[in-house]
Amino acid sequence: MNYDWSVIWDFRSELASGVWTTIQLTFATMAVAIPGGLTIMLLRQSRFRLLSWFGTFFTEFFRNLPLILVIYWVFYILPTLMPNVDFPPFATGLVALALGVSAYNAETFRAGVNSIRKGQTEAAMALGMSRWQVMRKVVLPQAFRRILPMLASTWVSLFKDTSLVSVIAVADLTYTALEIRAKNYRILEMLTAMAVIYWCLGYPQAKFVDWMYRKIGVTE
Amino acid sequence: MNAGDPQGARKGSDKPPIVIYENVVKRFGTFTALNGVSAQVNAGEVVCLIGPSGSGKTTLLRCTNVLETIDGGRIVFEGAPIGSTPNQARAVRQRMGMVFQNFELFPHMTALENVAVGPLTVLGIDKESATRKAQALLDKVGLSTKGSNYPSALSGGQQQRVAIARALAMDPEMMLFDEPTSALDPETVGEVLNVMKKLAEDGMTMVVVTHEMAFAQRVGDWIVVFDHGRIVEQGPPQQIFDAPTEERTRDFLGHLGWTG
Numbered sequence: 001m002n003y004d005w006s007v008i009w010d011f012r013s014e015l016a017s018g019v020w021t022t023i024q025l026t027f028a029t030m031a032v033a034i035p036g037g038l039t040i041m042l043l044r045q046s047r048f049r050l051l052s053w054f055g056t057f058f059t060e061f062f063r064n065l066p067l068i069l070v071i072y073w074v075f076y077i078l079p080t081l082m083p084n085v086d087f088p089p090f091a092t093g094l095v096a097l098a099l100g101v102s103a104y105n106a107e108t109f110r111a112g113v114n115s116i117r118k119g120q121t122e123a124a125m126a127l128g129m130s131r132w133q134v135m136r137k138v139v140l141p142q143a144f145r146r147i148l149p150m151l152a153s154t155w156v157s158l159f160k161d162t163s164l165v166s167v168i169a170v171a172d173l174t175y176t177a178l179e180i181r182a183k184n185y186r187i188l189e190m191l192t193a194m195a196v197i198y199w200c201l202g203y204p205q206a207k208f209v210d211w212m213y214r215k216i217g218v219t220e
Numbered sequence: 221m222n223a224g225d226p227q228g229a230r231k232g233s234d235k236p237p238i239v240i241y242e243n244v245v246k247r248f249g250t251f252t253a254l255n256g257v258s259a260q261v262n263a264g265e266v267v268c269l270i271g272p273s274g275s276g277k278t279t280l281l282r283c284t285n286v287l288e289t290i291d292g293g294r295i296v297f298e299g300a301p302i303g304s305t306p307n308q309a310r311a312v313r314q315r316m317g318m319v320f321q322n323f324e325l326f327p328h329m330t331a332l333e334n335v336a337v338g339p340l341t342v343l344g345i346d347k348e349s350a351t352r353k354a355q356a357l358l359d360k361v362g363l364s365t366k367g368s369n370y371p372s373a374l375s376g377g378q379q380q381r382v383a384i385a386r387a388l389a390m391d392p393e394m395m396l397f398d399e400p401t402s403a404l405d406p407e408t409v410g411e412v413l414n415v416m417k418k419l420a421e422d423g424m425t426m427v428v429v430t431h432e433m434a435f436a437q438r439v440g441d442w443i444v445v446f447d448h449g450r451i452v453e454q455g456p457p458q459q460i461f462d463a464p465t466e467e468r469t470r471d472f473l474g475h476l477g478w479t480g
Binding site: 126127129130 | 311324
């Protein structure tokens, strides 16, 4: 069997565009899923039964489904819910990933908030702060610092998991590479190219997470 | 009225009462932490709560600013019984400062920010005045130059003095101290007690849970002795430390090596 590695170079602009979509999707998903996770966590801790029930339901529902299933599900459900709106594949993928990752982040935030000792909350309440002020001024800033490495881990997973949206024809790196493969049958070359690109982009992120764990681990 | 009466309503005091505890009961599950406690805190007085660990002193203090809700009796603050809804609790807490055993400074804020955060967040004062006020309070507790330090860069005694300044920043009508020197190295206990003494001399109404008997004797106006969720004896320090009427008080002071 002969290999033709030049196809990778020939399709460099398509691959680059795929990489760009992957990066955009990762950033956009996190940009939604951090406030999203925070909101779900706060709902879950609410005094109002209905809100806390919804927060718990959301978290447990999306956290325990395979992401790819959520992606398919959103792909078919969204157009029936809003028939007049045209959802491009990127937006659909974004919604699906944001649902899943918000659920993960909600759990991360909850762990962070629960790790702040009760005395901190009491000291803030003793000043006359409301529950929300205690959360915003005292608990969340400390919790956020503590869970930063966990959020970064989720980020790295998400970066790879964005490849799942290729099933609904979002032109990310995976979809683009597989499309090229389908055109010229250079299967091994394209898969290798994908592996190298994902790895080269993912490795520094993973190292960054390791560094964060070490750094924050010392100060706590 | 018998001065040793555990019910200890105080007639003859010319100072108006700030807090009146009437038959306060607090239970944690099947454990009764406070079993019918009655006492009174008058304006400008330092009331010291003493007694063995687990006797209910801290619980009474925490019930005072509604960090715990009571199961029986009532606590009257400035003429009105305190309620337990979140809004009622907040209203009470804004008028009482509290200092904790473990300081509980906010570790992500500098000393100055710790002191300013109450007025800034709760009273909605502008940042400049809040900062100016915070600096003045740090001066008052002897930490003028430590404003930009984070709590982790301060000694225990310094942290506790910042915590006192933080509570004072809300201009409280009274201060609650929960074993403020118990977590300190012996050499820093004095600096915290001195700040508290100065505060008392300035006329602040204070309720202090403490194991520092010398402080209670010298600074306290009224001493309340707890045991097993009840008040065994209360009275002025001369009575409690020099001539306790109750066997249990003598036992407790004896265990501490108190010789008068």
